[in-house]
Amino acid sequence: MRDVVVVGGGLAGYRFAQSLRESGYDGKLTIVCDEEHRPYDRPPLSKQLLAGTYTEEQCALPGDAPEVTWVFGRRAARLDRDLRTLVLDDGAELPYDGLLIATGRRARAWQGNLPARGVHTLRDLADTASFRASIGEDARVVIIGAGFIGCEVAATLRKEGLDVTVVDVAPYPMPVMGAEIGARAARIHESHGVRFRLGRGVSEVQGDDRVTGVLLDSGELLEATVVLIAVGSVPNSEWLGGSGIAMERGVVTCDATCSVLDEDGNVVDGVMAAGDVAAWPHHHGEGAVCIEHWSNARDMADLAARNILLEAEARWPMAELASVPTFWSDQYDVKIKSAGFLRAADRWTIVSEDPEKPSLLVEGHRGDELVGAVAFNMNRSIINYHRALAAPVSG
Ligand code: FAD
Numbered sequence: 001m002r003d004v005v006v007v008g009g010g011l012a013g014y015r016f017a018q019s020l021r022e023s024g025y026d027g028k029l030t031i032v033c034d035e036e037h038r039p040y041d042r043p044p045l046s047k048q049l050l051a052g053t054y055t056e057e058q059c060a061l062p063g064d065a066p067e068v069t070w071v072f073g074r075r076a077a078r079l080d081r082d083l084r085t086l087v088l089d090d091g092a093e094l095p096y097d098g099l100l101i102a103t104g105r106r107a108r109a110w111q112g113n114l115p116a117r118g119v120h121t122l123r124d125l126a127d128t129a130s131f132r133a134s135i136g137e138d139a140r141v142v143i144i145g146a147g148f149i150g151c152e153v154a155a156t157l158r159k160e161g162l163d164v165t166v167v168d169v170a171p172y173p174m175p176v177m178g179a180e181i182g183a184r185a186a187r188i189h190e191s192h193g194v195r196f197r198l199g200r201g202v203s204e205v206q207g208d209d210r211v212t213g214v215l216l217d218s219g220e221l222l223e224a225t226v227v228l229i230a231v232g233s234v235p236n237s238e239w240l241g242g243s244g245i246a247m248e249r250g251v252v253t254c255d256a257t258c259s260v261l262d263e264d265g266n267v268v269d270g271v272m273a274a275g276d277v278a279a280w281p282h283h284h285g286e287g288a289v290c291i292e293h294w295s296n297a298r299d300m301a302d303l304a305a306r307n308i309l310l311e312a313e314a315r316w317p318m319a320e321l322a323s324v325p326t327f328w329s330d331q332y333d334v335k336i337k338s339a340g341f342l343r344a345a346d347r348w349t350i351v352s353e354d355p356e357k358p359s360l361l362v363e364g365h366r367g368d369e370l371v372g373a374v375a376f377n378m379n380r381s382i383i384n385y386h387r388a389l390a391a392p393v394s395g
Pocket of ligand 1: 007008009010011012013032033034035041042043044045046074075076077102103104105122123124149236239274275276277292293294295297326327328329330
């Protein structure tokens, strides 16, 4: 293999390029990215960058810059598998021997009318800059969506004393972690002054030119000068339409080695995927699962770089490298950490708790099987779960 093209210059694309060079690959390596920036890390966007404690430069991804040809500001428009060619939005054609799909996700758009100004989403550097710029001193901020990004932004803004209300149809915040953790997370936010409207839908985001309020399905009108829409994300995979690559709700289907599959379930020659746009068969999931977290993007990218130079039969499975998904989230003085595939849990049990600190350790089970654990301010305890949550060793 002498000509590798990476589509997407986020964490997965950049990390893949670093790992491929570290493995000794000395052929051509090109990264195509529709953003104009050098690659950067997204976790600080809702935390340190929004708070102003990091500059954009401090959001740079870690590690040495690999030797690559960058194609910035260009979008992949189409994949021609027969000709092994990537077609860009300006019509340029890039031939490849090996291809990494790493186009990540974008913020889910609001399905309804919106005022022209004052309504934001948060996924990239420009989003954080324009959201920050629209928050004046007396801002009344309404966040629609109590997932991780909504909660992190609420925490960041409350630390500045801003007026923050969070709305969600779910009965508790960060629902992937279950009701016990959600209720405790809500209490922590409320103790810092966040107002929740949970179990409530939004009927309308109001305002002619600039946003003025958010009308709830209860009839309550929340006054707002700024609104953040944080209702999840969708995969950037439209450009793969018609390529015959297998996708489930827009997420690229991989086998256990990060090799991309076609619609008949066969490995597509020379094409791998990594990060938020891709799914792989985790042992606690049903079929291939998409794990939208930093460490998963890093691990898939490392594995894809190791495997892309190997024949399909010789490739390593994710279970050998990283079978335990992890994530972290920082909210106030609480470091949330998890291990395992939390979506598989049907029951959550509190193992230990100290509301004063606050600290918390919760296990998630599916039936009798342990599938995940979440901790608040108990980092070491989470590490202890890795062995129990790892994929069974085959053979
Ligand atoms: P991305 O980082 O989305 O990169 C994909 C790149 O591909 C983008 O630059 C995109 O513009 C580009 N692209 C898209 N389509 C095309 C195209 N057609 N052609 C060319 N380029 C294209 N995870 C945690 O574990 N902990 C956290 O605390 C945490 N905080 C987060 C906070 C925020 C605000 C966000 C947005 C995410 C956070 N995450 C966190 C998730 C983590 O950042 C992602 O899992 C990670 O960025 C995924 O990397 P990726 O390379 O797959 O995708």
